[in-house]
Amino acid sequence: MLLKFTKMHGLGNDFMVIDAITQRAPKLRTQDIRKLADRHFGIGFDQLLIVEPPQHADMDFRYRIFNADGSEVENCGNGARCFARFVVDKKLTHKQQIHVETQGGPLVLQLTSEGLVSVDMGAPRLLPSEIPFVAPAPAKEYLVEEAGKNYPLGVVSMGNPHAVLCVDSVADAPVAQVGALLTQHARFPQGVNVGFMECVSRQEIRLRVFERGVGETLACGTGACAAVVSGQVRGLLDSQVRVHLPGGSLEIQWAGEGHPVIMTGPAVRVFEGQIFL
Numbered sequence: 533m534l535l536k537f538t539k540m541h542g543l544g545n546d547f548m549v550i551d552a553i554t555q556r557a558p559k560l561r562t563q564d565i566r567k568l569a570d571r572h573f574g575i576g577f578d579q580l581l582i583v584e585p586p587q588h589a590d591m592d593f594r595y596r597i598f599n600a601d602g603s604e605v606e607n608c609g610n611g612a613r614c615f616a617r618f619v620v621d622k623k624l625t626h627k628q629q630i631h632v633e634t635q636g637g638p639l640v641l642q643l644t645s646e647g648l649v650s651v652d653m654g655a656p657r658l659l660p661s662e663i664p665f666v667a668p669a670p671a672k673e674y675l676v677e678e679a680g681k682n683y684p685l686g687v688v689s690m691g692n693p694h695a696v697l698c699v700d701s702v703a704d705a706p707v708a709q710v711g712a713l714l715t716q717h718a719r720f721p722q723g724v725n726v727g728f729m730e731c732v733s734r735q736e737i738r739l740r741v742f743e744r745g746v747g748e749t750l751a752c753g754t755g756a757c758a759a760v761v762s763g764q765v766r767g768l769l770d771s772q773v774r775v776h777l778p779g780g781s782l783e784i785q786w787a788g789e790g791h792p793v794i795m796t797g798p799a800v801r802v803f804e805g806q807i808f809l
């Protein structure tokens with residue numbers, strides 16, 4: 533069969549987006565997704581996003597997310613912004629404020645007058661059981677031992693699990709080596725995205741993320757949210773932070789416990805395509 537798709541990115545974190553509303557989308561097995569994700573034998577992407585009708589009456593759409601390794605995940609921040617751009621440009625909605633259900637919980641997407649997308653990512657979850665993370669009690673920072681070294685990690689869920697390590701310089705951070713070590717650590721039963729955060733000031737950070745199911749990406753939206761939350765919990769950051777990732781910058785706001793994290797940034801359509809399955 534011939535499958536139509538749109539290639540998009542949010543700060544270089546790239547996606548294949550499939551409209552499963554106006555076209556019949558095939559059931560994709562893990563090996564199918566891995567082949568589509570391959571940058572030589574397939575289309576190439578960090579995540580696959582599937583746009584579906586909502587399962588609940590108060591929602592506009594359902595949005596499913598699959599990493600390049602074929603694993604289905606709960607949330608994707610850069611993908612949410614691309615989702616909003618996609619459904620508006622494809623005229624699947626005329627709303628400017630879009631309510632979307634994901635495995636990680638509801639999101640509210642808003643297109644801004646500057647052509648950006650602002651996303652209410654919901655409130656972060658900090659209890660170990662909500663991550664999930666193995667720990668006797670909640671803490672601002674946890675010592676996680678791996679290969680004879682102790683890593684002081686902030687641990688946050690944005691619907692998906694994140695560990696945040698403070699570093700002096702992201703440029704020198706051992707992202708590939710330590711990210712690979714920690715992403716499948718036994719204390720994270722469902723794996724974890726590993727962020728390397730350099731605090732430039734209380735309102736500015738640099739961040740690199742080794743993503744669960746992908747490896748290092750040029751940007752990670754939920755990772756940026758998790759880093760700002762962890763930075764505030766550790767007393768390092770204020771409530772509005774500019775996050776510089778290798779692919780570009782995001783504005784993240786969090787007013788503290790019980791409040792949602794608001795992420796604002798770009799979403800870009802690169803090309804339309806069709807692929808034989």
Ligand SMILES: N[C@H](CCC[C@H](N)C(=O)O)C(=O)O
Binds near residue numbers: 746754
């Ligand atoms: N790799 C992540 C999903 C994609 C997150 C990222 N691309 C974003 O923009 O939030 C996970 O396994 O939880």
